Amino acid sequence: MSDEVITKLAEYIAAEILKQPGRVLDPDESLLTSGLIDSFHLVDLALFVEDNFGVHLDDAELNASVFDSLNQLADLIRSRQ
Amino acid sequence: MxxxxxxxxxxxxxxxxxxxxxxxxxxxxxxxxxxxxxxxxxxxxxxxxxxxxxxxxxxxxxxxxxxxxxxxxxxxxxxxxxxxxxxxxxxxxxxxxxxxxxxxxxxxxxxxxxxxxxxxxxxxxxxxxxxxxxxxxxxxxxxxxxxxxxxxxxxxxxxxxxxxxxxxxxxxxxxxxxxxxxxxxxxxxxxxxxxxxxxxxxxxxxxxxxxxxxxxxxxxxxxxxxxxxxxxxxxxxxxxxRPRPLDSQGWLEAGKRLTLGLFKKFVLADTLALIALGPVNALQVHSPGWTWVLLYAYSLQLYFDFAGYTDMAIGLGRLMGIQLPENFNAPYLKPNLTQFWNNWHMTLTQWIRAYVFNPLTRALRASNRSIPAAIIILAGQLSTMLLIGLWHGITWNFALWGLWHALGLFVHNRWSEWTRPRLAALSGVRRRLLDLGGVVLTFHYVTLGWVWFALPDPLTSWQVFLKLMGAG
Amino acid sequence: MDRPPVIRPLAVLWKGLLLFLILNLLTAAFPLDGLGRVSLYNRVFPGRERLPFGENPAQSYNLSLFDLDAMFASHVIAGGEKPAEEYRIILIGDSSVWGTLLRPEETLAGRLNAAHLTLCGREARVYNLGYPSLSLTKDLLLLDYAMRYDPDLVLWLTTLEAFPLDVQLTAPIVAHNAPRAQALIARYRLPFDPADPALARSTFWNRTLVGQRRALADLLRLQMYGVLWAATGIDQAYPPDYPALQVDLEADLSFHGLQPPALRETDLAFEVLDAGFRAAGETPVLLVNEPMFLSRGENSDLRYNFFYPRWAYDDYRRLLGERAERSGWNYLDLWNLLPDSVHYTNSAIHLTPQAEAVLAERLVEAILQSPCP
Structure with a gap:
């Protein structure tokens, strides 16, 4: 289940945000503090999560102290599903 | 204090x-x-x-x-x-x-x-x-x-x-x-x-x-x-x-942050303050080289002053079992402006992001997908950075400083959109050289931005820009 | 597996305190003399045109400190070996020589340098070693130090205020250089008590790092202000307006506790003047009684100006003239060269830039008559 969430998120990020569809993201790789995803794409990511998993991420939650890696984001999504 | x-x-x-x-x-x-x-x-x-x-x-x-x-x-x-x-x-x-x-x-x-x-x-x-x-x-x-x-x-x-x-x-x-x-x-x-x-x-x-x-x-x-x-x-x-216990670890952490903060504020910042760019010496300085020196001094003084106070606040909080959030994470050593703003006065930028940038971007993104991404990004950066500027004081100089950073962030965003897939394969020495170049460029962009921030009116700031370029 | 070492905060604290204590004992045992000679001036920054002095560092980019090594090391005179083609003239004196309210090029030294004199086949270069306090012993202290820079001529400007016995050791720069002052008292058998309470005593405590914190901070600040000196060429605060020269005077006849009718030679520190000539050795000294404002305002029948009752000043001029004659000093009395208030800024001895040019012109004549080695 969580693998499915992570795979879906990773594909979206690689293709739509990083524009490198072939890129493989490590589930523990830092996304925000490393600068891989900027604040604009973070909002897009939140909209993607809302559309695909039915989970609302609040504006105030879009920062590295709430989630920084795919694993942490997947945990957050699962905890709300 | x-x-x-x-x-x-x-x-x-x-x-x-x-x-x-x-x-x-x-x-x-x-x-x-x-x-x-x-x-x-x-x-x-x-x-x-x-x-x-x-x-x-x-x-x-x-x-x-x-x-x-x-x-x-x-x-x-x-x-x-x-x-x-x-x-x-x-x-x-x-x-x-x-x-x-x-x-x-x-x-x-x-x-x-x-x-x-x-x-x-x-x-x-x-x-x-x-x-x-x-x-x-x-x-x-x-x-x-x-x-x-x-x-x-x-x-x-x-x-x-x-x-x-x-x-x-x-x-x-x-x-x-x-x-x-x-x-x-x-x-x-x-x-x-x-x-x-x-x-x-x-x-x-x-x-x-x-x-x-x-x-x-x-x-x-x-x-x-x-x-x-x-x-x-x-x-x-x-x-x-659930306060963090004031055990050996607590004393050490608190002591370290306090000492570090005192050193940054009262040794580094206060010494640099003697020679930092200001409204009076900005008009007196007579060579581009020395104008740069005063500007570097201002840039570092501002950082050590603010980061020193933050260290002291975190140290004091730690003594009482409260882990206050970090406000600075080596901002001057970041390879681009976006990263700089992720690591400079972090609690303010997070606040503005949570209550201004994110809602605005989300609304623009969700309501009408036909608005080009670049326009949304520009609108988001402009509103965010202008607000951060005006938070310091509602003057032309702080507004121009905000504008300076909004444009810098926008240009960096467009640049990285374009280069990201092209530079993805870069690794090793080349990657590090590129990052180093980015650090130097970012530090100078931020430091030049302080010319707006440090001085009371746009005219003086403009004169300092001319001096820095050797045209004053 | 190795566990990370356990760090105990109390151990950190007492070890830190112990190190701090040892460091303090070390600096008390082996004083940091000579640290002042380490300087960025004349290397990274241009040397200063006058000795460091400033009550308002944030505006003047200059500060008052008492470390002679550091003061001279920041001065352009310490900028390297004296070139063979240079005829070196040093100016000794008070704030009127240092140049209160004057830019470096407007001071007497600046005006003399602008004259581009040639002496004994060499180009004259004039160094401003004036320092803003009135005491002949302060002049002697600086002259004695400056002799290591091998001057060819000493120009020593002075005025009666530098002569009374009570001001000799109380000038801050003298009081805070007690060992040097005591050495001068001994060497020249000056009529002062080496244990005078005005001279700051060196104690164990004020030789420690903590005791010296102010002096050490001053050294650092002097270096930092070098940046602004280099960047702006400013070394004193120039207020847009200042209290004007006092023209109307009090009907007060006393002078430093002395009363009319007459000054005696022993009331004044002639011995210090004599010591100065001896300190200069073979180097010729030109002694100048500096110009001052001669008031025509209220009570000007009793006094010349804010500083001097007429009787005291007249006696001083007579005594100094006689003593110079007797000792064979090269002496020039310019007391009434510039009598009017337009020549002065905020005090009866602080000349305007234009008046400094007049004084310089008059001194050039005298300098040109100096003997060649």
């Missing part, structure tokens, strides 16, 4: 860390924090104002809590000790002269009856808010508007001067001497943003229920009173409930 006042605060924090445990913890933290609001307020030329401003600070905190607390948190039984402490601090300090005490660090209090009247007004309003459950959304919205208006009055020099003239007149002092510097309200910028955060989160239903004591300690926690960090209520209150 002087070295002495910081050492006193450190002693207090250590004392509270050791002694304030269990049920005494919260009341003691609240008492010391409330007293510190008065002790750190600088003296002001308008009569009684340096006593009124701390008093209004505490009043705003009480009203902020009354507006945001859910009905189940409003029980008088649970909150009367905190209310008593706050009222007690105000009335005790207010009657100090009558008792024959001349408190050294506290401003001259007005007549006790006016303080009693104020306390009664705050209590009445708080009672009204707590009864008016059905209208709470309206009152919250008005609270946001009120704080923003107050903020504008304090940050826009002509309005501040007008306010000063009015206060002087009301006091029977001559309004001819009124100046924007008359109303320096210690910690207001941070307080306002903390309260706004709780208002907005209450509106969106995310605010955790907290008691008056918890809310007040969060709003005026003395280590973070003068220079932040801003923090978030839910995070802060979690630490209040």
């Amino acid at each position: 002087t070295l002495t006042s910081i050492l006193i605060l450190a002693g207090l924090a250590a004392g509270l860390g050791i002694l304030a445990r269990g049920r005494w913890r919260l009341p003691l933290l609240l008492s010391v924090s409330a007293l510190t609001v008065y002790a750190l307020q600088p003296a002001l030329p308008i009569r009684f104002l340096d006593f009124w401003l701390p008093t209004v600070t505490l009043g705003l905190v009480v009203l902020g809590w009354a507006l945001t607390a859910p009905p189940e948190q409003r029980a008088w039984r649970a909150n009367w000790p905190a209310a008593a402490i706050l009222a007690g601090v105000v009335l005790l300090l207010g009657s100090s002269r009558l008792l024959g005490l001349d408190l050294p660090a506290v401003g001259r209090p007005p007549r006790p009856d006016s303080l009693l009247l104020f306390a009664a007004a705050v209590a009445g309003l708080a009672f009204f808010f707590s009864r008016s459950v059905r209208r709470s959304r309206l009152w919250l919205a008005l609270g946001v508007i009120f704080l923003l208006t107050l903020f504008v009055f304090l940050k826009y020099p002509p309005l501040t001067a007008a306010l000063s003239a009015w206060l002087r007149l009301w006091n029977g002092q001559s309004p001819a001497l009124a100046s924007a510097l008359d109303i320096r309200w210690l910690g207001f910028s941070y307080l306002a943003f903390r309260l706004l955060h709780t208002f907005r989160d209450r509106q969106s239903g995310r605010l955790p229920p907290v008691s008056l004591a918890e809310y007040a300690v969060y709003a005026v926690f003395f280590p973070a009173l003068t220079a932040g960090p801003i923090d978030r209520l839910e995070r802060f209150v979690a630490d209040l409930h």
Whole structure:
């Protein structure tokens, strides 16, 4: 289940945000503090999560102290599903 | 803050860390924090104002809590000790002269009856808010508007001067001497943003229920009173409930941060301050090389000053078991401007992102997908950076500084969109060289931006730019 | 597996305190003399045109400190070996030589340098070693130090205020250089008590790092202000307006506790003047009684100006003239060269830039008559 969430998120990020569809993201790789995803794409990511998993991420939650890696984001999504 | 006042605060924090445990913890933290609001307020030329401003600070905190607390948190039984402490601090300090005490660090209090009247007004309003459950959304919205208006009055020099003239007149002092510097309200910028955060989160239903004591300690926690960090209520209150133990590790962490902070502020920043670019020397300097030296000094001084205060705040907080959030993470060593802003005054940028950038971007993104991404990004950056600029003061220079960074961020965003897939394969030495180039470029872009920030008017800033380029 | 070492905060604290204590004992046992000679001036920054002095560092980019090594090391005179083609003239004196309210090029030294004199086949270069306090012993202290820079001519400007016995050791720069002052007292048998309470005593405590913190901070600040000196060329605060020269005077006849009718030679520190000539050795010294404002305002029948009652000043001029004659000093009395208030800024001895040019012109004549080695 969580693998499915992570795979879906990773594909979206690689293709739509990083524009490198072939890129493989490590589930523990830092996304925000490393600068891989900027604040604009973070909002897009939140909209993607809302559309695909039915989970609302609040504006105030879009920062590295709430989630920084795919694993942490997947945990957050699962905890709300 | 002087070295002495910081050492006193450190002693207090250590004392509270050791002694304030269990049920005494919260009341003691609240008492010391409330007293510190008065002790750190600088003296002001308008009569009684340096006593009124701390008093209004505490009043705003009480009203902020009354507006945001859910009905189940409003029980008088649970909150009367905190209310008593706050009222007690105000009335005790207010009657100090009558008792024959001349408190050294506290401003001259007005007549006790006016303080009693104020306390009664705050209590009445708080009672009204707590009864008016059905209208709470309206009152919250008005609270946001009120704080923003107050903020504008304090940050826009002509309005501040007008306010000063009015206060002087009301006091029977001559309004001819009124100046924007008359109303320096210690910690207001941070307080306002903390309260706004709780208002907005209450509106969106995310605010955790907290008691008056918890809310007040969060709003005026003395280590973070003068220079932040801003923090978030839910995070802060979690630490209040489960303080980190003051064991060996705690002492070491706190000691290290305090020492580091003292060194950054009182050795590095204060030494650099001697030669930092300023409105006077900017016009006197006569060669491009030395203008750069003064500008570098300003850039580093600003960082060490602010980061030093943050270190001290975190160290003091740690003594009392509270882990305040980081505000700086080596911002001058970041390879691009976006990363710089992820690591400079982080609690302010996170605040603005949470309450301005994200909602705006989300709304633009969700409502009409036909708006090009670049336009949305530009709008988001402009509004965010202009606000961060104006938070420091509503002047042309701060606005231009915000604009400078908004454009820098936008250009970097477009550049990285374009280069990201192309440079993805880069690795090893080449990647590191590219990053190093980025660090140097970013540092200089930020440092040049300070030319707007450091000087009082755009013309002087422009002259300094010319000097830097050898055209002055 | 290795566990990370346990660090105990109390151990950190007492070890830190112990190290701090040892460091303090070390600096007390082996004083940091000579640290002042380490300087960025004349290397990274241009040397200063006059000795460091400033009551308002944030505006003047200059500060008052008492470390002679550091003061001279920041001065352009310490900028390297004296070139063979240079004829080196040093100016000794008070604030009127240092140049209160004057830019470096407007001071007497600046005006003399602008004259581009050639002496004994060499180009004259004038160094401003004036320092703003009135005491012949202060002049002697600086002259004695400056002799290591091998001057060819000493120009020593002075006025009666530098002569009374009570001001000799109280000038801050003298008081804070007690060992040097005591050495001068001994070497020249000056009529002062080496144990005079005005001379700051060196104690164990003020030799420690903590005791010296102010002096050490001053050294650092002097270096930091070098940046602004280099960047702006400013070395004193120039207020847009200042209290004007006092023209109307008090009807007061006393002078440093002395009363009319007459000054005696022993009331004045002639021995210090004599010591200065001896300190200069073979180097010729031109002694100048500096110009001052001669008031025509209220009570000007009793006094010349804010500083001097007529009787005292007249006696001083007579005594100095006689002593110079007797000792064979090369002496020039310019007391009334510039009598009018237009020549002065905020005091009866602080000349305007234009008046400094007049004084320089008059001194050039005298300098050109100096003997060649």
